Amino acid sequence: MMTHSASQPFAGPGPDAQFAAALAQGRFQIQHCAACGQHVFYPRALCPHCGSARLGWVKASGAAQVYSSTTVRRKAEAGGDFNVALVDLAEGPRLMSRVDGVPPEQVRIGMAVQARVIDDPAQGKLLVFVAAARGEA
Known part of the structure; x- marks a missing residue:
């Protein structure tokens, strides 16, 4: 079981690695903040608009x-x-x-x-x- 610490707040691949993995599969995705409804790019751990960590991936229209x-x-x-x-x-x-x-x-x-x-x-x-x-x- 992995615990979170101040020096490592998130487990698993970071947002840019997730973006790169989707791109490697031919998919262009951006993040969407469930808290404020804004779309985000460049991939981040926290929404630059509201500070929420509730960022999910959505298919970009292109x-x-x-x-x-x-x-x-x-x-x-x-x-x-x-x-x-x-x-x-x-x-x-x-x-x-x-x-x-x-x-x-x-x-x-x-x-x-x-x-x-x-x-x-x-x-x-x-x-x-x-x-x-x-x-x-």
């Missing part, structure tokens, strides 16, 4: 909108340019990712995007966004 984007310049032999985007999920949280399938300079603030979990040969499962089809975001 619908989002680009809040900000920048282009990272790289030589073609290093993989070429790519974008880094901040996206606002329909559920509320903002996260950092990238928008695939669109040249980096064409990613626009306010652009409707949809989450996808992809297999990256070097990094495994990644959460990226693609331009949303009409009616999708």
Whole structure:
């Protein structure tokens, strides 16, 4: 039987490990606070809105909108340019990712995007966004 101490208040894998495990199975999940009703991302042990530990995992809709984007310049032999985007999920949280399938300079603030979990040969499962089809975001 495991007891809790001040130095180890939670047993089992932490919230980021739980997020990573779901992503490894191709599932994009975010946390939802049962106490205040807010959605949370980045995974946490306590709700940043109300301080409650009553955070559960829910499937994210994946619908989002680009809040900000920048282009990272790289030589073609290093993989070429790519974008880094901040996206606002329909559920509320903002996260950092990238928008695939669109040249980096064409990613626009306010652009409707949809989450996808992809297999990256070097990094495994990644959460990226693609331009949303009409009616999708």
